[in-house]
Amino acid sequence: MELWDEIEATYRERTPTSEQRYHHIREHVPAGVASTYRAFEPYPMVIDRADGPYLYDVDDNRYLDYDLNNGAGMVGHNHxxxxxxxxxxxxxxxxxxxxxxxxxxxxxxxxxxxxxxxxxxxxxxxxxxxxxxxxxxxxxxxxxxxxxxxxxxxxxxxxxxxxxxxxxxxxxxxxxxxxxxxxxxxxxxxxxxxxxxxxxxxxxxxxxxxxxxxxxxxxxxxxxxxxxxxxxxxxxxxxxxxxxxxxxxxxxxxxxxxxxxxxxxxxxxxxxxxxxxxxxxxxxxxxxxxxxxxxxxxxxxxxxxxxxxxxxxxxxxxxxxxxxxxxxxxxLTESAYDHVDALGERLATGYEEIMEDTGVVGHVANVRSQGIVHFTDEPIRNYRDFDEHVDVEFHENYWFAMLERGVIPHPHHASQQWTISVQHEREHVEEHLAAFAEVAPMLADRQT
Ligand SMILES: Cc1ncc(COP(=O)(O)O)c(C=O)c1O
CATH class of the missing domain: 3.40.640.10 (Type I PLP-dependent aspartate aminotransferase-like (Major domain))
Known part of the structure; x- marks a missing residue:
């Protein structure tokens, strides 16, 4: 089985209620979402509730959330x-x-x-x-x-x-x-x-x-x-x-x-x-x-x-x-910035280390608590670099494989970055990195 087929099959197994509810929503709402970028293949998970750094879908899967509403949630959910x-x-x-x-x-x-x-x-x-x-x-x-x-x-x-x-x-x-x-x-x-x-x-x-x-x-x-x-x-x-x-x-x-x-x-x-x-x-x-x-x-x-x-x-x-x-x-006090900045630094260096250890080709762009991973060794300096060098389909493997491990690493799409909220703690960042350490060898295999 191809890597993507495996990942998709697991996603479907973990989210059967989402699939069913999504199709129901779609009967009433174009693309089944309230903002078109939120729709993706095979279907987006349907959310039941949110709490602190977590989102829960209707199949009761819990996700550590680094999407945080497309970056709107620096305070985390329900602060x-x-x-x-x-x-x-x-x-x-x-x-x-x-x-x-x-x-x-x-x-x-x-x-x-x-x-x-x-x-x-x-x-x-x-x-x-x-x-x-x-x-x-x-x-x-x-x-x-x-x-x-x-x-x-x-x-x-x-x-x-x-x-x-x-x-x-x-x-x-x-x-x-x-x-x-x-x-x-x-x-x-x-x-x-x-x-x-x-x-x-x-x-x-x-x-x-x-x-x-x-x-x-x-x-x-x-x-x-x-x-x-x-x-x-x-x-x-x-x-x-x-x-x-x-x-x-x-x-x-x-x-x-x-x-x-x-x-x-x-x-x-x-x-x-x-x-x-x-x-x-x-x-x-x-x-x-x-x-x-x-x-x-x-x-x-x-x-x-x-x-x-x-x-x-x-x-x-x-x-x-x-x-x-x-x-x-x-x-968003001074100490809140210190907190998220330290977590951002740890997440970014953790990604770099894991990529180096496992041989994944890529790099991280990180500014304080915001970061993004690119699975290419080409520099991304502007839109044309991004368009030419970022393999959006390959990135899907990473994104869904992280989901399978209970982490939404960033909003769906290779162009998006993670947000760390004031309600994330060091243990949540370590959990994120542990998930990436499992996913990285699969990505490295696929890149070679
Ligand atoms: C830089 C920037 N400007 C404007 C917008 C539009 O904001 P909204 O989605 O609240 O309309 C966005 C949304 O992602 C954005 O990233």
């Missing part, structure tokens, strides 16, 4: 302090579409962490946050065009569903990538308002700014391109972009939906010591409650008091803002 705050708020009302003091409290908690953030508005997701940040940046500059980085994901509104995972034959010149629209239903005309630049190539960005002088109003970057193998900025790239944005009068947006509060209390802006004009956030600021935020320099954010629209019935609802304040003020 007691967050649950208590939300429970208290439940008794006091969950939605007021009038001002309330939690708005100022949560906004101030964010502003204390991010040096460049003077003012904050809340949304319900990362997608809404990037959409509105881009809008107010365009409003401020009076220019329509957006510049984004090839391969970067910024949510699923029309302006960013371009060149995030485009096929190699459509990419165009490496220094002057084409804008590839990636969803049916997104007008092709959108491509006229979005330019695409390669990651870590300052000269290429400058050439695009020059060519589009007075047309580009906003540059959005994810300071580490997380879904492209966690590719870090090299040298002075982020600061170089800051200087180019100043020169060409472009608003510089950090999309910190994933990096925010994880890389450092003040996200990538603090970690790399670079000041963007606007920052977008979501995921881990909300402790597993649905929230997003965008904030930045006062003169840009005050555009919302003029003609730049930002509306939303559920924006800034008190239920999730209680979660946000609790996460930022009580849970």
């Amino acid at each position: 007691p302090a967050v649950t208590e705050a939300v429970r208290d708020q439940l008794e006091r009302g969950t939605l007021y579409t009038h001002p309330h003091e939690l708005l100022a409290e949560a906004a101030a908690a964010i502003a204390r962490r991010w040096e460049p953030v003077d003012l904050v508005r809340f949304t319900n997701s990362g997608t809404e946050s990037t959409m509105h940040a881009i809008r107010i940046a365009r409003a401020y500059s009076g220019r329509d065009k957006l510049l984004k980085i090839e391969g970067a994901y910024h949510g699923c509104h029309d302006y960013v569903l371009a060149s995030k995972a485009a096929p190699a034959h459509e990419l165009g010149h490496p220094e002057r990538p084409r804008t590839v629209i990636e969803s049916d239903g997104v007008p092709e005309a959108i491509a006229d308002t979005v330019e695409v630049a390669p990651w870590n190539d300052l000269e290429a960005v400058e050439a695009i700014f020059r060519e589009n002088r007075n047309e580009i109003g906003a540059l959005i970057v994810e300071p580490i391109v997380m879904n492209v193998g966690m590719t870090e900025p090299t040298g002075e790239f982020l600061q170089g972009l800051r200087e180019l944005c100043d020169e060409y009068q472009v608003s510089y947006i950090f999309d910190e939906v994933k990096t925010g509060v994880k890389l450092a209390p003040g996200g990538a802006a603090e970690y790399y010591g670079v000041e963007p004009d606007l920052v977008t956030m979501a995921k881990s600021i909300g402790g597993n409650y649905p929230v997003g935020a965008f904030g930045g320099r006062e003169e840009i954010m005050r555009g919302i008091e003029g003609d730049a629209a930002h509306f939303g019935t559920y924006n800034g609802n008190p239920l999730v803002l209680r979660a946000v304040s609790t996460v930022l003020e009580e849970v």
Whole structure:
């Protein structure tokens, strides 16, 4: 039997109820999931409940969870302090579409962490946050065009569903990538308002700014391109972009939906010591409650008091803002960062050691508590490297074999990274590594 056939057979044996329930869900819900990336072959396991660092499926398999809701769960599941705050708020009302003091409290908690953030508005997701940040940046500059980085994901509104995972034959010149629209239903005309630049190539960005002088109003970057193998900025790239944005009068947006509060209390802006004009956030600021935020320099954010629209019935609802304040003020303390960073370091070095001992070809990219394993010895520096060198199918063997051993190593797909929560302990990391030590020899056999 081929390795994959064996792994799939075991998965099916362990998850018969999931299979049955998934097909039932699919009768009512396209692809059987609430967000299309969550669907995978042969079928995703169906979740029954979550607790601390664990997820349980409907067959009562327990998984140590390093997916953590696609990186949204740095506090782990059902964190007691967050649950208590939300429970208290439940008794006091969950939605007021009038001002309330939690708005100022949560906004101030964010502003204390991010040096460049003077003012904050809340949304319900990362997608809404990037959409509105881009809008107010365009409003401020009076220019329509957006510049984004090839391969970067910024949510699923029309302006960013371009060149995030485009096929190699459509990419165009490496220094002057084409804008590839990636969803049916997104007008092709959108491509006229979005330019695409390669990651870590300052000269290429400058050439695009020059060519589009007075047309580009906003540059959005994810300071580490997380879904492209966690590719870090090299040298002075982020600061170089800051200087180019100043020169060409472009608003510089950090999309910190994933990096925010994880890389450092003040996200990538603090970690790399670079000041963007606007920052977008979501995921881990909300402790597993649905929230997003965008904030930045006062003169840009005050555009919302003029003609730049930002509306939303559920924006800034008190239920999730209680979660946000609790996460930022009580849970993600200095000692919490020390804790997850130490675990991240151990996990990454443990992977490297096991790969070396067992002869698996690969390497780990790791920044504090975030990491990813690539089963290739080629460097992954940008989207094109990832597309060329990462064998997504081979990675499936690893991912499902880890599942079989009770560990979800990261969200499903080779592009994704692990998240370590404040509720993970050293023993959980050792359990993760023990599972990998069992899986690695099988991978090594298959690679040769
Ligand atoms: C960098 C980045 N920006 C934006 C988003 C969109 O966030 P959401 O899924 O909350 O809409 C994501 C989601 O994964 C993301 O990783």
